[in-house]
Amino acid sequence: MSIPVTTQTVLAVEDLRKIYNEGTDAANMAIDSVSFSVEKGEFVCIVGPSGAGKTTLLRCISGLAAPSSGSVTFEGKRLTDVPAQLGLVFQDYSRSLYPWYTNGRNVALPLAARGVPKGERAARVAEVLGNVGLGHVEKKYPWELSGGMQQRVAIARALSYRPELLLMDEPFASVDAQTRFDLEDLILKVRTELGITVVLVTHDIDEAIYLSDRIVVLSKNPSVVKEVVPVSLGESRDQVETRSSPEFLELRNHLLSLVMPHA
Numbered sequence: 001m002s003i004p005v006t007t008q009t010v011l012a013v014e015d016l017r018k019i020y021n022e023g024t025d026a027a028n029m030a031i032d033s034v035s036f037s038v039e040k041g042e043f044v045c046i047v048g049p050s051g052a053g054k055t056t057l058l059r060c061i062s063g064l065a066a067p068s069s070g071s072v073t074f075e076g077k078r079l080t081d082v083p084a085q086l087g088l089v090f091q092d093y094s095r096s097l098y099p100w101y102t103n104g105r106n107v108a109l110p111l112a113a114r115g116v117p118k119g120e121r122a123a124r125v126a127e128v129l130g131n132v133g134l135g136h137v138e139k140k141y142p143w144e145l146s147g148g149m150q151q152r153v154a155i156a157r158a159l160s161y162r163p164e165l166l167l168m169d170e171p172f173a174s175v176d177a178q179t180r181f182d183l184e185d186l187i188l189k190v191r192t193e194l195g196i197t198v199v200l201v202t203h204d205i206d207e208a209i210y211l212s213d214r215i216v217v218l219s220k221n222p223s224v225v226k227e228v229v230p231v232s233l234g235e236s237r238d239q240v241e242t243r244s245s246p247e248f249l250e251l252r253n254h255l256l257s258l259v260m261p262h263a
């Protein structure tokens, strides 16, 4: 399948197939053929039934896993490794932050690895912790914070080196409902302020609609793209008003019909 690629295309996934344990008796095709592209500044969510291959797809997009065939192109170059200009946020924040380092040091870690001059690092750490509303926790440790705050620190760390693309795998699945809403609004705010491109995997259809400009719907395993659904809810979104609007409810019905097992 050929997908349109423009000068503004940050990510292009073409005919991606992933077979685990290929060539053995335990071979398992997680992804059959997936193609889509992401434009600069877009917020794209990936949804699909459990086991559809969402995490597998994200691992291939990030360079953490190699596709069995097909390609991933990031910023015009075919991906062979984890690119330096990629930010990654996973569901399990408790395993992504080092408990023996302060939050500030945790956020600073990728800066040193990317050669940001020492004199610039402190200002960057303060800036991104400010972006996520946590300027006051720099000298505290992750274990002194709530789960939602720890995930904010993990987001700040991924933003500290100003990534071209932020990839998030179920980033809000381990927090309570109220914190989840707060983190969704936070990522929308940060995305607008910093003008970043975001690809987020979620099993939550309402979350995907609330956040996205477009939603890539995967079929059941081994997955193909069932549909790419545009979301025209405007720039400014509100947890109560947006979620109760007729457009939102119409999108939810459509997406449910796509991901329900009988569909």
Ligand SMILES: Nc1ncnc2c1ncn2[C@@H]1O[C@H](COP(=O)(O)OP(=O)(O)OP(=O)(O)O)[C@@H](O)[C@H]1O
Binding pocket: 020, 021, 028, 029, 030, 048, 049, 050, 051, 052, 053, 054, 055, 056, 057, 203, 221
């Ligand atoms: N490391 C692995 N080795 C072998 N098979 C794997 C591996 N990781 C995932 N799989 C298989 O690939 C398929 C897709 O799994 P994946 O975790 O990508 O789906 P998912 O859509 O993210 O699932 P969920 O919504 O339940 O989190 C499943 O059949 C799974 O068992």
